[in-house]
Amino acid sequence: MRRQFNTERLIIRHAVEADAGDLLKLVNQKSFIKYIGDKKIYTLEDAITYIKQAFSEAHQSQGFGPYVITLKNQQLVGVVGFYSRAMLQHPDIGFALLTAFEKQGYIYEAAKALVENKSIYGINKLCAIASIDNSASQNVLIKLGFKPQGQVIIDKESRSVVSLFSYH
Numbered sequence: 001m002r003r004q005f006n007t008e009r010l011i012i013r014h015a016v017e018a019d020a021g022d023l024l025k026l027v028n029q030k031s032f033i034k035y036i037g038d039k040k041i042y043t044l045e046d047a048i049t050y051i052k053q054a055f056s057e058a059h060q061s062q063g064f065g066p067y068v069i070t071l072k073n074q075q076l077v078g079v080v081g082f083y084s085r086a087m088l089q090h091p092d093i094g095f096a097l098l099t100a101f102e103k104q105g106y107i108y109e110a111a112k113a114l115v116e117n118k119s120i121y122g123i124n125k126l127c128a129i130a131s132i133d134n135s136a137s138q139n140v141l142i143k144l145g146f147k148p149q150g151q152v153i154i155d156k157e158s159r160s161v162v163s164l165f166s167y168h
Helices: 017-028 030-035 044-062 106-116 135-144
Strands: 010-013 066-071 076-083 092-097 126-131 147-155 160-167
Touching: 010 106, 017 030, 017 044, 017 066, 017 076, 017 092, 030 126, 044 066, 044 076, 066 106, 076 106, 092 106, 106 135, 126 135, 126 147, 135 147, 135 160
Parallel strands: 092 126
Antiparallel strands: 010 066, 066 076, 076 092, 126 160, 147 160
8 A cells, every 4th residue: 555644744655766866865974874874875766676675666565665754846855654674673763865855854744753653563562773873863752752761782793783762
């Protein structure tokens, strides 16, 4: 089922191929690489493949996944979604925003819409991870009602440590 959520200022919808250019910009901006990582998406073709694999296939196989966030005029501003990660007991919420749209409350507004609708995905408990030095994301999670649970290593090879949050 192709769900879409509307808030006062935003549309949260499934990604389409036409979003590839904006997603290419998002995943290659410095803050995305610093806090989330290098997704190795360097061309428009890579971005189209990313939409198919990370967005469409996740929704088909899990019943949930990432969405794009757009303004009412269809300008893509970021992504938000539920993710299933092997190292976490429950689905987690993740988000990223194009730098030009930061500090306007868009991530909080979009994430709140998903959290409020988590039950339609069969999700009762949520968690979230955020880079230990990403205070902006941590503040959004706390504002959404997530509680800090400590720190965890999410990648044994790189020894990446992140802050873990839970929401019940």
